[in-house]
Amino acid sequence: MITRHEAYDLSRRNTFGMKVSCRLYVEVTEPEDLLSLDFDTLPQPVFVMGGGSNLLFTGDFPGTVLHMGNTENRFLDSALVISTKAEGRVEKSLVRIPAGVVFDDFCAWAAEEGLWGPENLSLIPGEVGASAVQNIGAYGVEAKDIIDTVHAFDRTTRTFVDIPVADCGYGYRTSNFKSVWKGRYIIIAVTFCLSLVPTPVLDYGGVRKALIDRGKGIPSPISGHPRPDKREGPAGFAGGRGRSEAEAISEGIPFPLTPQIIRETIIGIREKKLPDPAKIGSAGSFFCNPVIEKDHFARIVTLAKAENGPDYEVPHYEVGDKVKVPAAWMIDQCGFKGMRLGGAQVYPNQPLVIVNATGDATPQDIIALEQRVIDTIQEKYGITLHPEVEHV
Ligand SMILES: Cc1cc2nc3c(=O)[nH]c(=O)nc-3n(C[C@H](O)[C@H](O)[C@H](O)COP(=O)(O)OP(=O)(O)OC[C@H]3O[C@@H](n4cnc5c(N)ncnc54)[C@H](O)[C@@H]3O)c2cc1C
CATH class of the missing domain: 3.30.465.10 (Uridine Diphospho-n-acetylenolpyruvylglucosamine Reductase; domain 3)
Structure with missing residues (x-):
């Protein structure tokens, strides 16, 4: 089925909560219906959107927004x-x-x-x-x-x-x-x-620690999930690749580990750090983490030690012969955490996120704060941050 709405209000269709509209909104629920859609006659340009959670509408959209909808009864094809x-x-x-x-x-x-x-x-x-x-x-x-x-x-x-x-x-x-x-x-x-066999990935972003905090050495109390059969599971299913069940239990990781336990742990971590789109508008991480040359990184380390003391360690990840530096760290170091510009704010709990703090921030507020961050990081670290959020 195809439904069309003219002058469609997109305020509830983008997680930033920008109060914008599009000239035509087309919802397609059956893929086959795409064959009957004459794209050339639609107001141009045609933009395909999903849940609108990685978009910044910079104003009213002059063309057609197309969305592949879903009917309740078609979760799995x-x-x-x-x-x-x-x-x-x-x-x-x-x-x-x-x-x-x-x-x-x-x-x-x-x-x-x-x-x-x-x-x-x-x-x-x-x-x-x-x-x-x-x-x-x-x-x-x-x-x-x-x-x-x-x-x-x-x-x-x-x-x-x-x-x-x-x-x-x-x-x-x-x-x-x-x-x-x-x-x-x-x-x-x-x-x-x-x-169907366990493939837990625990070594990023505090997942292992959160699991240990959760497990406290006690076998998982979560029921209703089949206990993986030890004869079938490959080595390392208990708490990460290469670990035995005994090691996992001694570390305090819940056993047996299930995707449900990891899901609940991840949700717990995310809820502490990231704004709930239902309560505060954002599009998640606003900037990509830059990857730079090693000598450039060395200059940043020197600067950071001069500012924070000789023992200070700059967070980073090696990527081949380059270094990825968390944009959040740079934004924080430049004192942006919590900074407001109009209705836009650098989210205090996670400076990589720009939020619609007042609920009525305009696209211009967001863009002004974005530009302020980009200019400051460029001046201080010689790095140009690029937005992860797509500007439409
Ligand atoms: C609070 C918060 C936390 C977030 N955390 C993360 C995170 O941890 N990791 C992460 O990677 N992202 C994160 N994001 C960003 C966002 O959730 C993802 O980028 C997500 O995939 C966007 O999905 P969407 O359906 O909202 O797509 P949209 O934002 O609507 O569109 C994104 C892009 O996909 C295209 N698109 C959408 N649907 C289709 C389709 N059917 N066919 C062709 N093109 C299509 C659009 O044209 C656009 O280019 C977060 C966002 C928020 C608000």
């Missing part, structure tokens, strides 16, 4: 399409999820089913279609790690195509859908490859 077997046992399951499904509903379903893969991506706002555009990531897992195939409508050939993960050009929060293919494909569904 077809569950457990194929299962691959290794040494006689089923290890992986392919599940095809329509683009309009809320990504976290998919995470919740997978965790309930005891399927491993998306649990670390729990509570990321937005929809399944966009997860494949953005290559969303959190706590050591990226969408590309669990995507098998992206199913899309090709606007240039007016055909449906299946794009294997290897062809999608995935990188840090990017893909061909965001770059060379921009505007070409409308994603209609994504097939994910989930694991």
